[in-house]
Structure formats: C-alpha cells, structure tokens
Amino acid sequence: MRIPLLARVHLGALAVLFVLALSACLLVAGLPRAMQASFDEALQRSLAAAPATQADLAVSVTSLSREDDLYERAQFDARDRRWHALLPPALRPMVVPAGTGAGHMSAKTALTPVAGTGGQTYINLGWLSDAGQRVDWVQGRAPGKQSTTRYQGATIPVFEVGVVEEALTKMNLKVGQTKTIGESDYAAVRIVGVFKAKNPGDRYWSHNQDILRVTQLLPPGKLEFEHHITTLISDEGLAALSGDARNLIYRWILPLDARPVSALDVPGLGVALTEFGRVVELQSSNARSPYRLETGLPKLLDDFRAALSTAQTVMYLVLGGLLAVALGVIVLAVQLLADRMDHTLTLARARGGSLRQVAGTAAALTSLAVAPAAAAGYALSSLVPGPLLPIVHAGPVLVVLTAAGFAAARTAVTHRAPLHERRDDVAATRPSARRITLEVLVVVLALAGAYLLRARGLTQEAGQDPFLLLVPIALTLAAALVTLRCYPYPLRLLVRLTARGRSAVPFLGLTRAARARSASALPVLILLPALGVSVFAAVISDGIAGTQRLASWQSVGAPIKMTSKIEIPEPAIEQVRRAPGVAQVVLAQTAKVQVGYAAERADAIAVDVAQWRRLIEDAPISLPALSGGTSALVSPELRGRGTLEIGWQSRLKLTPQAVIASVPGFYTTGKFVVVPLSAQVRPSVNTLLIKGDASLDELRRLVPSATVESQEAALRAIQDDPLTTTVRWTLVVVTVALASYALVAVVLSLVIGAADRARAVSFLRTLGLSDRQARRLTVLEILPMILLTALVGLGLGLGLPAALGPGVDLSSYAGDVPVGDYTPGLVTPAALAAGLTAVAVLGAYAHIVIGRRRSLGAVLRVGDLS
Template sequence: MRIWRLAREHLGTVAVLSVLALSACALVAGLPRAMQASYDEALRRALTAAPAVLADLTVTAESRSREDDLRERAQFGSRDRLWHEIVPARLRPLVASGGHMSAKTYRTPITGTSGQAYINLGWLSDAGRRVDWVRGRAPGAPATMRYEGRTIPVFEVGIVEEALAEMGLRLGQTKIVGESDYAAVRIAGVFRAKDPADRSWGHNADILHVQRLEPLQKHITALIPDAGLSVLSGEGRNLTYRWVLPVNARAARAAAVPDLQAAVADFDRAVALRSTGAPGPYHVQTGLPKLLGDFQAELSTARTVMSLVLAGLLAVALGVIVLAVGLLAGRLDHTLTLARARGGSLRQVAGTAAALTGLAVAPGAAMGYALSYLVPGPVPPIVHAGPAIVVLVSVGFAAVRLAIAHRLPLRERRDDVAAARPSARRITLEALVVVLALAATYLLRARGLGASTGPDPFLLAVPVALTAAVAVITLRCCAYPLRLLARLAARGRAAVPFLGLTRAARARSGSVLPVLVLLPALGVSVFAAVVSDGISGTQWLASWQQVGAPIKVTSDIEIPAAEIERVRALPGVEQVVPAQTGEVQVGYGGEWAGAIAVDVNRWRRVLADAPVGLPALSGGALVSPELRGRGTFEIGWQSRLTLATRGVIASVPGFYTEGKFLVVPIGVQLRPAVNTLLIKGDASPAELARLVPSATVTSQEAALAAIRDDPLTSAVRWALVVVTAALAAYALAAVVLSLVAGAAERARAVSFLRTLGLSERQARRLTVLEILPLILVTGLVGLGLGLLLPVALGPAVDLSPYAGDLPVGDYPLDLFLPSALAAGLAGVAVLGAYAHTLVSRRRGLGAVLRVGDLA
C-alpha cells in the first residue's frame, strides 16, 4: 500500500500522534538528565560543605625510632608520588592535585606546667605559601643548648598571633618542652594565615588556633622549617607523618558513588601493603566512605520517588499514545478491510499499520530525543531506552491490534450488542489481580525497602498492581450506579436523561478502557501533589524545630544587659525573651542534662503562630522522657535547686530533640546569666549580629531556605511539579482522544434519535450525559488512588532527608489541585460534547445512515 498517501489522508491523526510522541520522549529523556544533574550537584555540594579532614584522603604513619624518621623533604616527596600512583583508577578522577605533607608531634607539654600547656612541633610542606610573617622572621635551622647537664636541640619556631595572648607567649621567648626527652623551642616569628578559609587549614586547625582538649589544657602547634626535620625524631616524643590527597568535589558523580566507596577501601589496602620496613603501619584516615554512604541513602530515596513518578509518567504517556494509535487504526479500518477482502495478506495489513504508525511516531520521538540534549546533565540509560520504548510500543500495538481485527477477511462485528457476560476465567483473573495488589501493599508496608542501593523493583511493582486493581474494580462496578440512575430517570417523563445514562451504563469495554487511562494519570499526579505538599509542610515544621523562634540569638558567654536593651529597641523587634542554657548536674552523682531557664509563657506568645510549642509552666520543670518519673529532684546549676516535675516533653524547639534535658522558669536562678535571646519580629539578622558581636544569629526563614535550597530537595520538588503538570495535560489529552474516538458511533446513535424527533438541544444534553458520568467516576477513582498511594507507600519511602530530617508522615488533605484537575476534565468533556453536536449538526442524515438502517 501507499503509505505516504495514507499519511496525507489521515494527516490530522498522524500529526497528533507525532506531537504526543515528541512530548513523551522529551519528558522521558529530559527529566532523567535533569535529575541526574541535580544528584551530581548535590554530591558536589555535600563534599564541599563537609570538613576537609573528613572529605580528603590522608595517609598517616607514626615514627617510633630514629630508623623510622623521615629527615628531609625528598623522603616525603617520594612517598607522596607513590600514594598518587597507587590510587585506584576509579578514585583517581576524584583526587585533586595540590595536596600537602606534614610532620607533627602531639601532646608535647611545656616543662613545668603540670600538663596544662603544650607546644607541639609541626612541619608543613606548603607553609611558605600559606602564611605571612607579621612579626619577627621565619624560623631558621635548629641549634643546641645545655639543659640539666645534657645537650638538647633548640628548634626555631613560628606561632600564630592568637597563641601570644591565649597562652601567654612572647616573641623571642624560649620554652623547654618534654617530660624526659627535652627540647627547647625559641619563638622566632609570628605568622598569620593568608587565607584562613582555605580548606587545607581544616587539616591543620591545631596550627591556626589554640586547642582546648580539656577545660584547663591549651595546645598549640608551632611551625618549624625544613631544616628542623633533620632533628625531629619519634624516638623520644609522639610524632606522626601525614600526606593529604585532597578531594576534587567538582569531579564527583552520583552514579559512581558505589564504585568510589569500594575504591577507598582498595586504596586503604594498597597503602597498608607498603607498611613493610616503613615508619609504623601506613593507613588511610578519611570520612569519605561515611559521607558517600549518607549521600547514597539520601539519593536512594530520591531515586525511588523519581522512579515512581517517572514510571507513572511513561505509562500514562504510552497509554495516551496507544489511544491515538487506536484512533488511527479506526480511521484505517475501512481501507484495510477492503484490502483484506481483495486478497491482501495479514502480513500486509499488519505491515501497513506498523509502517504508518512508525512514520507518525518516529520523527516526533527523534525530535523529542534530540530536544532532551538541551537539558544539561549526564546521560543515564533511560535517556536512550525511553524513546525506543515509545516507538516500539506504538508500532507493536498498531500491528497487533489491526492484525487481530482483520485476521479473517470480511469478519462481521455487531455494534448493537450492549455487553457480553464475562467468563468465569476472566472473573477469576480479575479477582486474583485485586488480591495480589492488596497482598503486595501489605507486604511492602511490613517489609520496607530492600537493601539494594537502586530502586526496589517490589516498590515499583506495587503502584502498578494497585492501579490495575483499581481499574478492574472501576471497570466492573461503574455500570451498576449508572444503571440505578437510569432506572430512576426512567420514572420521569424526559427521555434524554434515561437515554444518556443508559448508553453510559451499556458502554462496551472497548469504549470504557480509553477513559481508564485517566486512572494512572490522575493517581500519579495527585500522588505527586500530595507528596510535594507533605514535604513542604514538614520543611516548615523542621525550620521551627531547628530555631525555636522567628529569630534566635545564642552566645557562648553572657550577653550584657546593655546589648539586650539595644536589641529590644531595634526596629522590627516585637518581643524579646531572654533565656539561659547550660549543662546541669542531676542529683549528686555523675548524671548531667541539658537545661534551659526561660519564661515559658512569654516564649509561648512568641510561638503563637508556629507549628511548635510548649505546655504552660509557672513552677517546677518540664523534663524529657529520660527524666520522667522522678517527682521532685535536685539539680546543680548556679546553686542547688529543688524542682518538681510538671510535665514531660519530647523536645524543646530550637534546643533539644533527644537525650536528657529540662526546662525551668528563669526566675529560679538567683542571677540569670542570659546567653540566648528568643525574638519575635522581622528585624535584620545582620543588624542583630552587629549589636551582639559575641553571638550567632539564626532565623526560621533562613533555616527554611537552607532546607529548601538543598539540591536534592529542590530537584525532587521541582520534578514532582513538572510531572504533575505533564500528567494533567495527558489526562486532558486522553479525554479529548476518547471523545474523538467515539465520535462516529455517537453521531450514528444521535442521527437515529433525530429521526425520532430529538432536537439539537436534546442531542447536546444526551451527549453530555453519555460522557460525563464516566469522566466523573474515573476522576473520583483517580483522586482516591492518588490519596491512597502515599498512605500505602509511606512506610517504605523515607522522605525525611528532604524535610530537615523530620519524618514526612502526615500528608495534608488539600483537594484544591485534584478538584481543579477533575473540574478541568469535566469541562473538557462538556466542551467536547458540545463541539461534537455542533459538527454533527452540519451533516445530513444521509451522510450517517445507510440505506436499510431505518427499515
């Protein structure tokens, strides 16, 4: 047959099919690329935000004798090259250049301080380009001196400015360090970091700042020059060597996370094999596996949710395309019947249908596939597989459908049979589908997700099973209420309601099934909307849980009263509630708990419009579940206090969520040392930080923005919105296609009735009553399915990583979007019915009825 001529004859249907294929392929191929790009960006941001000491790879070793010592830079350099050479190939793109090496002592006390002050010695391979000498000079080569009858080395060192005041040191001073193997430290210079924000300082915070390992202990690491390595030995002191291999976060890819975790373990084993004859065992110190593992858990949830909605989108797109293919097949039916009667083979019939469908679908699919490359991001396999699936399903359905329809030449098909009684086999099969769907849902809720890092196939199968079960129930049961309505309408005098409802109730399976394509479209779109609203609401709750007030000001030291008054006078500040936080002793033993002293009633007024709060408290204490059941107990804070338990609370917004804690009235303190301000209003956080220099200012709005700006969180919500809009469009397209597909049969029925005196107005009402019930039933069932899916899948899908680590369990029942979708579908159905009657009005009865139809 002449395929091009057939395409010209049915150009409108071919164009619709091509547009549907283009949109489906663009979405199915473009959305995964955008999501994968978001996954990659989330991983890069996670690695960048993590402390360098956790994200980077650090090879460490200890020297315990002079034979283990490394005494010159070249020895460090040779090992550094070795570590880079043995990095596994999978890990190599993630390892950046520009690492550094170091040698440091630790816990080196200043002699005579009883272990209260420590000056450790440290060598950095890149100290020359990372520090500026602001006083004195750079340290020089070591010397010797006599101390207690023996010769000891004298190290010239440089210390950071902060250490002068914190540890009472001065330029040019010499200190003796060590307990038995003594050494002298002469302060030759004072330095300042060129860029304190440089990530490499994360590995050397002990050089840049005074460390307090215990309340009364102060530690600082002083810099020594290259020449100091020749004297620095692990024989008499604790000495460690480090080679830092920094991680290049921009090279990280989410798809490679499992390989990276395995590669880090391989690198650790390879480093350990080099321990023979080396200064102590070499091993790798890094938090990278944990960072990758945490990200993988969060990513797994994102992929699960996206797999659900994208699978639903693909299924709905294929369903609408199949409807369009069915429409094209209906247009070809007369031509192929004639060809079959004239001796055309079944292969020719199927080949013609497949060729014409391929001609309509393939260009649109190719264009949609090409448009997906405008979306930046990696190319997962679904990008290639999605368009291929669309083309294969479309062409295969067209070939099989017409081959079955025309397997016998001139086969008679009666259109006046309302419905056939279903066989026992079919009823059994449909009942089995419903039972299996319910069983699968129960097992999923009881079992949870599998241990696989990818999407769980069982989780993906349950929504399909539920949709199939709901479709079967709808198909079997929707006729009964319509028949009841038809019987009620039969008692009236008007014929149009009875005829319309009767035709809707007697619709054959072939005319009902196209409308049931709306089920997954509405179900998945409502599911996406409900999940998106649930995440949004929980994010808002999490931001209040994190801050505990519109604005919170916290300080490690007491906030002066003058600064509090300046805060009260700041424009935009409505209320200020002072509070004191700290650790308190419970009883007289070693039990400690977190505590906050605050005027709870005033704090409740600050939280008046918030989703969090506290019970009223005028005396006694509110305690955590771990402290319940104690009745009256004592605590040691500024003084000994006796408190009665007035209630049990699971958390304190902005302060405590677990462990042992209590809330007491601020009046129980003799003189509260206020270190926290809870503020209601819209004052500028920057201005508050200026007024209270020692404090950290956080706001609920900033916390909410930080939660929502997470790449994975924003990607999930953005994808849900796009999928919801796409499914709504496909649902409307399904309604239009169902109207067009049944237009010929509907016109024939109306024409028969017009010969009996049916008016044009009655014809429009009849058409609306025939179509609208199925649309409304399907819309209500789809709405119910969409509301059921979050409840059914909720325990198996942990959305807390996208909601500030709070579980998303209470999905709000906001029916605005579902109602809008249902109203849109009903409106399209009504407009389509009126358009159909307007077009049919122009036709004469002879154009529809054949000779003998009225006999």
C-alpha cells in the same frame, strides 16, 4: 497503498499523534537528563561543603622507632608522589595534583604533656610542609634550629616553636618562655613567635585545627578541662623529631576536587576507595606501623546515596507513570487513526490485499507521524543540560515501537478476515473463571505487597528495593481492575431506578454507559495512573513544602535568633529592641551546666517560656507552658530523677514539669533542660529571640559578637538544595503533564466513540429526540465512567503515600525532618476532577453541535430503520 494520499486524508489525526509523540519524547528524554544533572550538582555541593577532614584523603603512619622516622622534606615528597601514582583511575580525576591546592604533609606528636601540670596541659610539636605559605608571624620570629639543654642531669633537645595567639591567653603562655614536655623522654620547647593563619577559613586548616585552636577536653570523671595545643616547628626541628620518644604521626593530605564527580560514579568510588586503602597498606615495610587511609568520604557517599536512592525511587515512580500514561494516550491516538482508516483498509482487504500489506500500511502511516516527532523530541532534549543516560536514547525508540507495533497489531487482529462485521449492540460476554481468578490474584498480591512494604520497611543494600517499584504499579493495576469490574453494577441499579421514571433520556443514557464496549477499558487504564500519579506527586510536593517550613522553624526556633559566645550588653539589647522591624525580643541565656555534684553535664537554656510561646504562636512548633520559678522542662535522658539540682551561676533545685524531645533552635538530642529566666540571680544574656522583619545586616552591626540566623534564610537554604529543587520541580512538571494527558485521553475517548454515539442519537432523533435531550443523553453516557475513574484515581493518589509507608522517606529534602504529613489540600483534587468533568461535558456538547449539522442520511444506512 499510497501512504502520502492516506496522510493527506487523515492529516488531523496524524497531527494529534505527532504532537503527543513529540511531547512524550521530550519529557522522557529531557527530564532524566535534568534530574541527573541536579544529582551531580548535589553531590558536588555536598562534597565541597563537607569539612576537608571528611572529604579529603589522608594517608597516615605512626612512627614507632628511629627506623620509621622521616627526617627531611625529600622523604615526604617521594611518598607523596607514590600515593598519587597509586590512585585508582576512578579517584584520579578527583584528587588535585601533588603540590597544588590544599595538599600538604605533616608530622605531629600527640598527647605530649607539659611536665609538672598533672596531665592538664599538653603541648604537641607539629611540622607542616607549607607553613611558610599559610601563616604570618605577628610576634617574635619563625622557629629555627633546635638546640640542647640540661634537665635533671641529662641533655635534652630544645625545639623552637611558634604558637597561635589564642594559646597565649587560654594556656598562659608567653613569647620567650620555655616549657619541658614529656613523661620519661623529656624535651623542651622554647616559644619564639606567635602566628596567625593567612586565611583561617581555608579548607586547608580543617586538617590542622589542633594548630589553629586550643582544644579543651573534659576527661570522664573529672571536673577540670584539659588544654591541648600543637605548635609549629621548622624543617631543622623535624630532623630531631623521632617516634622513638614521642607519639609521632606522619600524614599526607590528598585534597579532593568535587567538580569532576558525577552521581553515576558513586558506586565505583566506594570500590575505588576500598582498593586504594588496600594498596596503601601494602606499601608498609613494618607490620607494627602500617600505612592507613583515613577519610570520611565513604560515609559522605553513603549518606548521599541514601538521599539519592529516595530521590531516584520517587522519580522512577512518577516518571514511570508519566511514560505509561504517555504511551497510553499515544495508543489512543493510534486507535483514533485506525478507526478513521478502517473503511479504507477493509476495502483494500476485500480487494485482495494481504494481511501483511494492511498491517504494514497502518504501521507505516503511524510511523510517518511518530518517527519525526520522536527525533524532534530527542533533539530538543539535547538543550537540557545533563549527561546522556540510557533512558534518553531508549525512551523515544520505545515510543516509536509502541505506536507502530500497536497500529500493526490492532489492524492485523481487526482485518484478519476480509469484509469483517462487528456487532456493537451486543452486551459484553461474561468473563471466564480463569480471568476472574487472575484479576483477584492481582488485587490480593497488590494489597499484600503494600502490607509487607509497610511491615518490613526498605532493603536497599543491593540498590533499589523492588517492592517500592512494583507495589505502586500493582496497586494501580488492581484499582483499574476493580473499577472495570465494579463499574457496571451501580449503573445498573441506577438504570432500574430511572426505568420507573417518565423521562426516557436518563434510562437510555445510563443504559448505554452500563453497556459500554470493552474499548472503554483503555481510557480507564490511562486516567487511573494519570490521576493517581499526578495526585501522588502533588501530595508529595505539598508534604515536602510543609515539612521544609517545619524544619526551618525547628532549626532556628524563632523568626530571628542572635547567639553570642559572650554576654550581650544591655545597651546593645536596647538598640536591638529599637531597630526598625523588630516587634518583640525575648532574652535567653544558654550554657553547659553541671548536673548534681558529679561530672555529669547537660545543656541548659534560661528563658521566659511564656514570652517565647507568644513569639512563635503562628509557627508550626511549640513548647509546653512552664509555671513557677523552680519548674523545668527536661529531655527524656533526665526524666524520672525527681528534683533536679544543677550548678550554674548558683545551685538550682528544679522540679521537672514536662518532658520534651527537643528545644526548637537549640537542642535535639542528649541531656538538656529549660529553666525560667527568673531563676537566675543575674541573667547573663547571650541569646536573643526576635520577632519581626528586621534587617539581618543591621542586627549584626548592632551586636558584632553575635551570630544572626533567620527562619526565612534557613528555609531558603533547604529549598535551594539541588536535590530538593529537582524533586519538587520534577513533581510539578509531572503533575501538569499527567493532568494534561488525562484531559487529552478524555477528549480522544470522546472522539473515538463519536461515530457510535452519532449513530445512536440519529436513531433516537427519528423517534422525536430533541437537541436538548440528545445533549443530556450524551452527557449521561460519558460522565459515569469519567467521574468514577476520576474518584478512584484521586483516591489512589491520596492513598499511595500512606500505602508506601517507610518507602517514601523524603527527610533528605526537608532539613532531615521526616516527611510524615501527607494531608493534601482540596485545591489540586478539586481542580483535576473539575477539569475532567468540564472537558467531558464540553466534549459531549461539542459532539451534539457537530452531529446536529449532519443529516440522518449521512449517518444511517439503508435498511437501518426497517
């Protein structure tokens, strides 16, 4: 057959098919690339934001004897090169080259007590390979060579050390002072200088916080804090440092560069880390002091994988639904093209054309529209940044194969015998017992799968949980089968009711709707997943948005919160009250207090709860009322103790009034208590809760010692996360695309059945049917199936979040707050239902207007009226 001639004759149907295939291929090939690019960005951000001690690789070994000691820099450098050479291929691009970035080596002692302090003060010795590039000496000088001195009749080494300025005040140290350290093998440290970090915010110092900060520890059962500081020694001091007399640990830091990392590499990275740790241990020459790999990277990867798994699952659901609906709409368009070619192919078959020729013609004509559209969609998807995934290549191919295959198969079945005739006025045959049994089995399995998913939760140890992927498909198929089976029964009841009326139009319209051909199953199978998935996506998106707002309020506790480690002076508080945009200020004091008279401690906040409640009255968070100057709100860990006595500025005896799970903006776990601010003799205010739209920079200027947070900034931080942004935007795009496909499916179903409806209306026009009655008849024929399918699809979309239960854990995208409220607004469902109804009604009216222009002779054949 002449394919170009057929293409010119059926140009309109081919154009529709081209547009549908182009949009489908662009979405199927473009969305996965955008998603994967955002997954990669999210992983890179999470690794870059994590403390260096968690993300970087650290090889450590404990020196237990002089044979294990390293005395010079060259020994450290040789091992550093060895660790880089042993890196597995998967890790090598992520680790910065040796001697660059934040990579360095260190030797530090641990738990080295100062003699005569009863174990309350510890001064450790530390050597950093690049200390000269990282610190500036602000007092004294840099440490030099070690010397010796006499102590208790023995000669002991004296290490020249430098300390951070904080140690001078918190540990009462002075430049020039000498301290004796150790318990049996004594040594002395002489403080010769004070240093400060050139860039304290550098990730480098995450590995050396013990050098930059004084560590305070409260041992179990004690009331006084221990103070720990690690000092800096020189290269010459390293030569005298031995693990034979100290708790000495050597470390090699291999910093991570997150830029080359891809989310696709996560499974391989876990295996590579395990292999690297095993290889590092094999380098040990002494079984008593083996080399160890220390890193928090596996946990970071596991946490990301959990969040990624949820994102991928939701994306698989919505993209799988989008692909299924897109293929269904394309199949509808192919059916429209096949109906238009039916007369031509029937004539060709009657004139001796083989079945292969007829089916090949249909497939070739379909491919003529679909193949260029698929290529164009695939090419346009290359403009979307992101890696090339298998689905990017397979999606367009699947669209072409589905369209061409359906065209060939439908034509082969339809024209298997020459001069085929079909009776459209015969009611559908009764389904067989085998078919009914199979459909019932599908419904039962879908309900059982949903129940098991909620009952057992998720199992994602080996990847995606198959239940989470199969249950939504089964529920959608079950809903479609129930709709197709139950659809005629309420209509038949309405037919019986309308049969008693005087007007024939309702009876005829509903009768034709109840006796719809089996071809009407295809629009149902398209509209149900389209509406179900689009509503599901809209509900999920609304749930995420609402929970993000809740999480931002829970993290801050007020529109604006100012916290300071020291007391905020009263003049500064008055300046804050008078600042532009400040509507209300609530004073609070926070501290860690003693519970009872033992060493037990708890977090406490003293605040006027009534004022705080008024400040957050419009927020999604709340606190129970607190009455009385001795009442308190306590955490679950402090419940059931009767009168609670705490040591703060004075001894306070409190009566627990209510138990609260958290204090918004302050405490979420552990032991905590909320007391009235009036319970304090003289409140030492260090926290301000502010209502208004004041400038955060202005507030920071007024109280330089305070950290300023706002609920709006916290919300933006949650929303700006790459994974969160991608999930929400993908849900929005899929919702719009599925709604559009649903409308296209309605239009195509109207066009496909146009000839049959025109013939029926023409028959009735010969009996006196008016144009107005013809419009009503057509609307009554179309609307029942559209409305019923729309209602079932909306119900399916609204019920899927509840049916999936624990499978839809989106807390990673809502500030780690569980997304449990999937109560949707009425805007999206009403808009979708109204849109479908409007399209159906307009299509019916357009069909009548077009059909009115035709004469009866153009529709009815000779003998139809005899």
